[in-house]
Amino acid sequence: MMTLLQKPCFIQHMPLHTSISSTKMKGAVRKTWTNLLTVAQFGLKDPPYKLDALEPYISHRSLEVHWGKHHRGYLDNLNKQIEGTTLQGYTLEELIKVTYNNGNPMPAFSNAAQLILSRDLVTLLIWIHNSLLKMIWKRHKRFGTDMETQLKDWKQVWNHDFFWECMEPGGGKECTGEILEFIERDFKSYDMFLEEFKQAAATQFGSGWVWLVVKDRKLAVEKSTNAVNPLVWGHMPLLTLDVWEHSYYLDYQNRRADYISVFMDKLVSWEAVNCRLGRVKAFVNLREPAVPYT
């Protein structure tokens, strides 16, 4: 268990600007409830390795721009936009779903939910606290679409946090552990999974992401456009690859296929994927139930 805590997915990363504050809301009812809300700004989470650690496969310069400019840019916009709004205090997963609006995304959505809260105890407590308040609060609150229209960067913040953790220096090791078992169950073999993943990544027209997800209790490969994240479809991401051009252009120019191969052969962290699989299993039973339903 202790070793699990050291894995990227359990790393305690307190946001850089954590603060307890009350949101400034109009209306007496809102003030009552929101004064009790614990809210925090989101901080730019470091990748779990130095920016030059993925050389020569992803250059220092590339990560400097991808993390330091793109990811940071999404995050700065996110914080600016939620400050003092009713959406402050939402978890990112909730924000993604709200602004995705069942397939008619509000302008907010494209920035939304790219920042993931670390699954640490403090955050969990904050989440429980806020969720309970929100359940009561929702009856008195109306969502302003003006707030949501500003939350464009959220999804990209979540996606990038997730993406950095999918890679590790010296990665691309052989796929082992429980994930291999499920890959072989749901794709027939690792090679067939690899083929499908690479094909999806290569054929995502335009900007987007390719994912290994848990969907309907099985593993599946999915691709999404721009900043869409499988959470909005109720699927649970295990692995992702950014196929926006900015993620490979400085190192590979137009050669997306080379970038995809390098990611799978030299960078992917199956440890992180196994770790996430462990978390997903807390929510979803991926096998036949041991106790049959009556």
Place this chain on the structure above:
Amino acid sequence: MALLASLRRTGGIGLKRGGLFTREIQSFSLPELSYEYSALEPVISGEIMSLHHQKHHQAYVTNYNKALEQLEEASANKNSEAIVSLQSAVKFNGGGHINHSVFWKNLAPVKEGGGEAPNGGLAKAIDTQFGSLNALIVKMNAVGAALQGSGWVWLGLNKDLKSLIVETTPNQDPLVTKGLLPLLGIDVWEHAYYLQYKNVRPDYLKNIWKVINWKYAEGVYEEAAKP
């Protein structure tokens, strides 16, 4: 063997009054630029122009031809599933070919008139409908910078209403999908500017007007105005 090879390049042979005929599969090719790759510097680097033309546009052409070939075969076999599933590849690659073919003509080196303001009917229409050329540029830059992901920002013409519209299309969708004629298109895919401008798309948009070839847009506008 040579006959078979040449037959493979065609759609097959058939009988027609007067004898055999072969059906050529239409094959598209990469258009040449009318200027050197480095001619648009410092606005767009030679490296970007060469990659953009020789790699990206060429890939669209190659894949477009491949998709058309597959479409031809699917049609011959009356394979509806294949015909329908090929549509996205045709739209993406064909659109990429259309859009980039217009784009190269939208640009010109400064010494060949790049950046010179339009005059004539188009200039008047711009002033009437947008207030001024500058207002149009500001609008297109704002719209182009706000475009999520990959796509194009266009100055398009509605032929019926004779009105100019600033419009965007996602990915490689050509402007015809919005029912407009393209006068001017700016590629805002990251490959169009990343090596030089990195994530700062607004700088790319601000600068590209220095090499925009308004003569081409004027030509298209005059042509469309003819009855």
